[in-house]
Amino acid sequence: MTMNTAAGQQAEGGTGGVVSAALSPSTQASSPGAPVALTDLSRSFGAVRALAGLSLEIAPGELVALLGPSGCGKTTALRILAGFEAADSGSVTVDGKDISRIPAAKRDMGMVFQSYSLFPNMTALDNVGFGLRMRKQHGSERSRRAAELLDMVGLTDQARKYPHQMSGGQQQRVALARALAIEPRVLLLDEPLSALDAKVRLQLREQIRALQQRLGTTTLFVTHDQEEALSIADRVGVMKEGKLEQVAEPSQLYDQPATAFVAEFVGTMNRIPGELEGSHDVRALGVVVPVHADAAAGLSGAVDVLVRPEGLEIAVHSGGNGIVTQKTFLGSVTRVSVLLSGDVTVKVDQPSVTAAAMSPGTSVQVSLPGMPVLVAECR
Amino acid sequence: MAAVASVEAGAQAPTPDAGPARKRSYPVWRWVILLLAGAYFLIPLYAALRFAGAKAFPDIFKQSGFFSAIGLSLRLAVITTIITLVLMVPTTVYVHLRLPAIRRLMEGITILPIVIPPIVLIIGVLKVAPSFLLGTPYLLALVYVILAMPFAYRSLDAGLRSFDLRTMVEASNSLGAGWRNTLWRVVLPNIRTAILSATVLTVAMVLGEFTMASLALYVTFPVWIVQFEQNSGPVSVAASLLALFVTWILLMIIVIVGGRGARRRGGSQVALFSVAQQDFSQTRGEPE
Numbered sequence: 073m074t075m076n077t078a079a080g081q082q083a084e085g086g087t088g089g090v091v092s093a094a095l096s097p098s099t100q101a102s103s104p105g106a107p108v109a110l111t112d113l114s115r116s117f118g119a120v121r122a123l124a125g126l127s128l129e130i131a132p133g134e135l136v137a138l139l140g141p142s143g144c145g146k147t148t149a150l151r152i153l154a155g156f157e158a159a160d161s162g163s164v165t166v167d168g169k170d171i172s173r174i175p176a177a178k179r180d181m182g183m184v185f186q187s188y189s190l191f192p193n194m195t196a197l198d199n200v201g202f203g204l205r206m207r208k209q210h211g212s213e214r215s216r217r218a219a220e221l222l223d224m225v226g227l228t229d230q231a232r233k234y235p236h237q238m239s240g241g242q243q244q245r246v247a248l249a250r251a252l253a254i255e256p257r258v259l260l261l262d263e264p265l266s267a268l269d270a271k272v273r274l275q276l277r278e279q280i281r282a283l284q285q286r287l288g289t290t291t292l293f294v295t296h297d298q299e300e301a302l303s304i305a306d307r308v309g310v311m312k313e314g315k316l317e318q319v320a321e322p323s324q325l326y327d328q329p330a331t332a333f334v335a336e337f338v339g340t341m342n343r344i345p346g347e348l349e350g351s352h353d354v355r356a357l358g359v360v361v362p363v364h365a366d367a368a369a370g371l372s373g374a375v376d377v378l379v380r381p382e383g384l385e386i387a388v389h390s391g392g393n394g395i396v397t398q399k400t401f402l403g404s405v406t407r408v409s410v411l412l413s414g415d416v417t418v419k420v421d422q423p424s425v426t427a428a429a430m431s432p433g434t435s436v437q438v439s440l441p442g443m444p445v446l447v448a449e450c451r
Numbered sequence: 452m453a454a455v456a457s458v459e460a461g462a463q464a465p466t467p468d469a470g471p472a473r474k475r476s477y478p479v480w481r482w483v484i485l486l487l488a489g490a491y492f493l494i495p496l497y498a499a500l501r502f503a504g505a506k507a508f509p510d511i512f513k514q515s516g517f518f519s520a521i522g523l524s525l526r527l528a529v530i531t532t533i534i535t536l537v538l539m540v541p542t543t544v545y546v547h548l549r550l551p552a553i554r555r556l557m558e559g560i561t562i563l564p565i566v567i568p569p570i571v572l573i574i575g576v577l578k579v580a581p582s583f584l585l586g587t588p589y590l591l592a593l594v595y596v597i598l599a600m601p602f603a604y605r606s607l608d609a610g611l612r613s614f615d616l617r618t619m620v621e622a623s624n625s626l627g628a629g630w631r632n633t634l635w636r637v638v639l640p641n642i643r644t645a646i647l648s649a650t651v652l653t654v655a656m657v658l659g660e661f662t663m664a665s666l667a668l669y670v671t672f673p674v675w676i677v678q679f680e681q682n683s684g685p686v687s688v689a690a691s692l693l694a695l696f697v698t699w700i701l702l703m704i705i706v707i708v709g710g711r712g713a714r715r716r717g718g719s720q721v722a723l724f725s726v727a728q729q730d731f732s733q734t735r736g737e738p739e
Contacts, residue, residue: 203626
């Protein structure tokens with residue numbers, strides 16, 4: 073994240089990803105985030121259980137991302153926190169106080185929506201000032217503060233424009249400024265980037281994170297995009313069928329997934345047939361490797377071993393156990409697809425230099441390096 | 452209801468080919484149809500104008516009963532419009548937000564006044580009307596509210612569909628606005644043109660309605676025209692034409708004013724019944 077000077081920003085004409093360095097003291101010293109606790113939330117829509125006992129705590133100033141496939145209940149959780157939905161059971165507390173009965177308008181939560189949500193009848197400046205107006209902040213003070221927030225998202229030159237005169241990325245930045253203008257106790261982001269194209273998405277993502285860290289606002293970010301979640305969040309909660317599968321820091325989520333679902337939802341995962349030997353070891357690809365603690369609980373006999381593409385070793389080997397079928401160049405690494413015996417295809421990441429020798433049809437030897445692995449029930 | 456029929460005709464006439472240029476396969480047929488339709492509407496108007504003559508128009512204002520009749524019609528128009536908007540705007544917003552499933556049902560209900568014969572409607576209203584209204588012409592306003600329902604509902608429904616109402620309301624709520632502020636500052640400004648359109652349609656309907664007023668024995672403007680026709684044909688025809696032109700001018704005002712506002716704010720293009728669906732994805736990408 074680059075911090076441009078005000079002058080540099082002028083020169084760039086407010087391109088994305090710019091956070092102005094010119095923050096007034098009042099902005100910097102804005103309300104420190106409040107701790108949030110969702111406890112045992114359940115919510116059904118007819119026969120569909122959107123939430124089935126979700127519990128999540130967010131520390132003050134922390135950014136937690138809820139990640140999951142569509143229909144996993146992540147948006148429902150956010151909407152309950154926002155006050156747009158009521159939970160069937162469970163409690164929501166902010167700063168230790170139960171807010172279940174407080175209407176959305178009185179919760180002091182800034183929200184950025186997936187769809188463009190700026191009021192079409194107001195300019196960017198009036199949109200940002202709307203929340204302040206509702207807080208009876210008047211005239212010049214309101215304009216000054218709104219202008220300051222527009223400056224913060226690098227859109228001072230767009231102040232007088234109406235939403236339809238702005239690009240999608242600009243609209244979402246104004247929406248962010250609008251949500252932050254009220255100095256919210258909690259910032260709620262409901263897939264705010266999904267309507268944007270890839271480049272803008274990346275810029276705005278960095279901008280959101282930079283602002284959030286600077287202001288220290290407790291933030292819940294809902295997304296189905298794992299890259300987005302892993303790159304922006306302090307902690308990521310992976311959801312499945314209305315429950316949290318795992319809440320952990322991005323690196324831990326990737327390296328030590330708690331369940332097979334998390335392992336396969338986050339990043340790429342290979343499944344290799346194996347055979348449990350006791351509860352601590354598994355035999356696969358002709359070697360015996362240790363199993364992660366607890367991963368084998370309740371399993372026995374034939375299992376699938378879960379290994380990431382960078383967790384496998386591969387070497388050119390005539391008469392090896394696999395044949396290269398495909399190569400995908402990813403920059404510094406190349407992802408090699410190998411067909412193993414038993415009609416199993418695995419993906420292996422190799423430095424592109426090494427992978428150059430592995431053209432499709434090459435016989436290779438794929439092996440497990442002996443690190444602890446995850447196992448899951450066979451599919 | 453002569454004026455209402457003309458209103459709809461007037462609404463369509465100015466925009467026969469407003470859409471984007473489509474495949475131009477049978478331009479000849481287009482012109483034939485346009486000419487036929489044009490002749491169908493314009494020849495009677497021309498004939499009426501010839502029959503009335505220019506001299507008849509100033510005479511309208513000198514006729515006995517003219518001002519009381521038009522005064523009553525205008526009062527009824529104002530009252531009907533107010534009641535209609537006060538009833539229909541919150542109802543339609545509520546249905547859109549909370550009960551989207553019954554939108555079809557609403558559409559069906561609001562079309563009933565067109566289907567049910569006027570005599571049935573007026574007998575029904577007489578049965579349920581509060582007693583202090585019986586015997587006053589303002590009873591007609593209640594009938595007109597019912598008759599205006601199809602027009603008002605369709606306009607408002609189209610207006611509410613032209614933007615992302617639910618998200619706007621939620622955004623407004625999350626920023627601390629209660630229901631009053633949300634309705635007043637967020638919802639109403641964005642359906643301004645639809646409200647204008649509902650108003651014009653209602654006014655046009657009231658100014659042109661004959662059956663109910665005549666059945667209820669009140670001399671509104673259309674009733675006056677018919678009564679007057681016995682005495683002086685040309686003046687009565689001139690009065691009908693005047694009513695038609697007034698309605699047309701109202702329509703022009705809504706199209707111009709509404710269109711300008713919509714362009715400035717990038718809202719949807721609003722014609723009377725149709726609001727072009729806004730393409731929420733059109734603002735994607737960064738033209739910076």
